[in-house]
Amino acid sequence: MATRNNRKKWLLFLKRTILGLGVLIALIGLYMMHPQFGKRPSGERLQRIQLSKQFKDGKFQNSSPTPQLTQPWTVALYDYFFKRSNETSPKHTIPTVDIDWEKLLSQPHGLVWFGHSSYFLRLDGKNILVDPVLSGSASPIPGSVKAFKGADVSTVSALPPIDYLFISHDHYDHMDYKTLKALQPRVGKVIVGLGVGSHLEYWGYRPEQIIEKDWWDEINLGDGFSVTVAPARHFSGRSIFTANTLWASYALQTPSMRLYLGGDSGYDNHFKEIGNQLGPFDLAILENGQYDLSWKHIHMMPEEVVQAAHDLKASLLFPVHSSKFVLANHAWNEPLERISKEATQQQQPLLTPIIGQVIDLDQPPLTPSYWWRK
Numbered sequence: 082m083a084t085r086n087n088r089k090k091w092l093l094f095l096k097r098t099i100l101g102l103g104v105l106i107a108l109i110g111l112y113m114m115h116p117q118f119g120k121r122p123s124g125e126r127l128q129r130i131q132l133s134k135q136f137k138d139g140k141f142q143n144s145s146p147t148p149q150l151t152q153p154w155t156v157a158l159y160d161y162f163f164k165r166s167n168e169t170s171p172k173h174t175i176p177t178v179d180i181d182w183e184k185l186l187s188q189p190h191g192l193v194w195f196g197h198s199s200y201f202l203r204l205d206g207k208n209i210l211v212d213p214v215l216s217g218s219a220s221p222i223p224g225s226v227k228a229f230k231g232a233d234v235s236t237v238s239a240l241p242p243i244d245y246l247f248i249s250h251d252h253y254d255h256m257d258y259k260t261l262k263a264l265q266p267r268v269g270k271v272i273v274g275l276g277v278g279s280h281l282e283y284w285g286y287r288p289e290q291i292i293e294k295d296w297w298d299e300i301n302l303g304d305g306f307s308v309t310v311a312p313a314r315h316f317s318g319r320s321i322f323t324a325n326t327l328w329a330s331y332a333l334q335t336p337s338m339r340l341y342l343g344g345d346s347g348y349d350n351h352f353k354e355i356g357n358q359l360g361p362f363d364l365a366i367l368e369n370g371q372y373d374l375s376w377k378h379i380h381m382m383p384e385e386v387v388q389a390a391h392d393l394k395a396s397l398l399f400p401v402h403s404s405k406f407v408l409a410n411h412a413w414n415e416p417l418e419r420i421s422k423e424a425t426q427q428q429q430p431l432l433t434p435i436i437g438q439v440i441d442l443d444q445p446p447l448t449p450s451y452w453w454r455k
Contacts, residue, residue, distance in 0.1 A: 117221055117258035119251065119280035119319045122326070126293070130275050130325065133295050141275075141327050143314050145349050147378045157375040161410060168412040174231035175404065176452055178437040186241060190338060190442035194434050196232045196405030198255055198345075198368060205335045207244040207306065211342055211366075212255040213237075213264065219254035219406045221319075226254070229413070232405045234437040237263040245302065246271045249344025250317050250328035251280060254371075254406055258284065265290075272300065272308060276326030280319070296329065305336035311355050313346040315379050332359040338442070341365040341393050345402070347378040348385040352392035364432075364442065365395035370403030370416035380409075383419035387429050397445060398424065399432040404453070414453040421449040 122130055135141050150157050175196075185191045191203040195215065202209040217233055220226035237260060246268045248256050256277070265285050270292055273281070278293040292300055294310040301307050309332040318324030331342040332355065341355070341362045356362075367389055372380040381389060383400075390398040403416040417433060424431040434440050435452040 115221075116283060117319075118322070120283040121322060122276040122279040126276065126279055127325075129293075129295075130327075133275055133327070135275075135296060135327060140325065141317065143316075143349075144312060144351055145314065147314055147316075147347065149316060149379055150375055151377060152375055157373075160373075160375060165410045166412045166415075168414075169407045169410065170229055170413050175229045176435055176455055177231055177234050178435055180235055180239070180437045181439050182239070182241070185439045188439075188441055188443075192399070192434070192440045192442055193438065194399075194401065194436055195235055196228070196436045197370075197403070198249070198401045200366070200401065201240070202340075204340075205305065205337055207304070207335070208241050209245045209247070209333075210240070210243045210264075210268075211247045212249055212344075213246075213260050214254060214257040214405075216257050216259040219257070219408070221253060226406050226408065228405050232436060237267075240264070240267065242267050242269070244269045245306070247331055247342055248273045248277055249313070249330065249342070250274065250315060251277050251319050251326050252317065252345070253319065254408065255344070256280070256319075261286075270302070272310070272331065274310065274327035274329035276317075279326070295327065305334075307334045308332065309359055311341075311359065312351040313344045314349045314351065315345045315347070330355070332362070338363045341367075341395065343367040343389075345380060346389075348381045348389060352389040356393040356395075361394035361396065363395075364397045364399060365390050365393045366399045366401055368402035369400035369420050370411075371406075371408040372411070372416070373409050383416055384423045386420055387423045387427050390429055391427070395429075397430045397432055397442075397447070399434075404436060417449075417453050421451070424449070 130136055180193055185193055185203055188203055194200045198212040199214050200211050215237055217228045262284050271290055272292045275295050278291040281291055296310055296312045298310045311330045311332050313328050313330045315328040317326045317328050330344045333340045339362050345368050367386050369383050369386045372382055400420050430447045431449055432445055433449045
């Protein structure tokens with residue numbers, strides 16, 4: 082009798098577990114239908130992707146073999162959750178300053194950093210925005226990967242009209258659904274890698290707003306502005322269903338300056354190739370932060386960032402990808418400490434503005450400010 086009752090309890094537990102899993106899977110499936118996850122390329126866009134030299138074996142590939150992890154994912158996951166620095170985020174409100182938009186827009190060559198990889202450039206009369214994430218979060222999961230307290234210094238409504246919007250790739254800390262939805266009426270042209278335009282059209286951008294290109298494609302933007310879409314060593318995807326897009330960096334030529342707008346990248350020989358073909362650069366903006374030895378092939382260490390700037394033949398280096406979100410185990414201020422030390426040793430002029438600070442690129446401060454120590 083007891084055995085029969087135990088069997089009934091077990092079957093009831095099993096049914097409830099299966100039902101619960103079914104409901105959970107259904108809820109996840111419904112949530113994955115949210116527009117923020119983007120849309121897979123199709124039709125003519127997919128045909129262009131399949132003709133790309135970077136597209137092999139059914140997906141985009143890096144120029145060099147690039148495993149995303151250097152150890153089993155279980156080990157990397159354990160390290161991420163259980164071997165974290167206790168200083169991955171600042172203990173107090175992060176230092177920032179209010180943006181002086183009037184000052185910025187009056188300059189021939191100006192820059193302001195919004196934290197992480199989002200920044201605004203005022204160059205030769207044009208307004209340029211790169212990888213804007215202004216919603217306070219860099220994740221599709223509500224309440225996760227939130228901006229540091231005080232790090233949000235601007236909203237979309239505070240921005241002036243944008244002539245050129247650059248998106249390096251479609252990860253959430255670079256391509257934010259809420260921000261881009263709100264920006265759409267204020268944007269002239271969006272420059273992206275192959276496939277990324279599928280997300281943008283799904284979110285309401287008009288086809289004529291989107292310039293979607295492959296590595297080494299050149300774009301004449303008019304008024305003395307041109308851009309070459311360049312390689313990076315990374316990967317893409319907003320979900321397992323929408324991972325067929327190309328990551329990129331950009332070499333931007335204005336009437337009076339040449340800039341390198343780097344996306345996420347591991348170190349590789351593409352930096353020398355870009356420097357030799359498209360350099361030298363007045364300013365290189367490179368990702369420095371959210372690194373780990375477990376994923377060193379897709380995110381540079383700070384010392385490699387300085388080497389990349391040398392490879393690019395950059396007169397001035399501006400490191401980004403830090404000071405706003407926690408996406409790695411290191412202390413929040415470690416990327417700036419390490420790169421400042423390395424840049425000083427290698428005699429690489431370094432730009433380290435505080436978030437919100439307006440920088441005059443014609444007279445930039447050429448020594449580290451060490452604002453993160455204050």
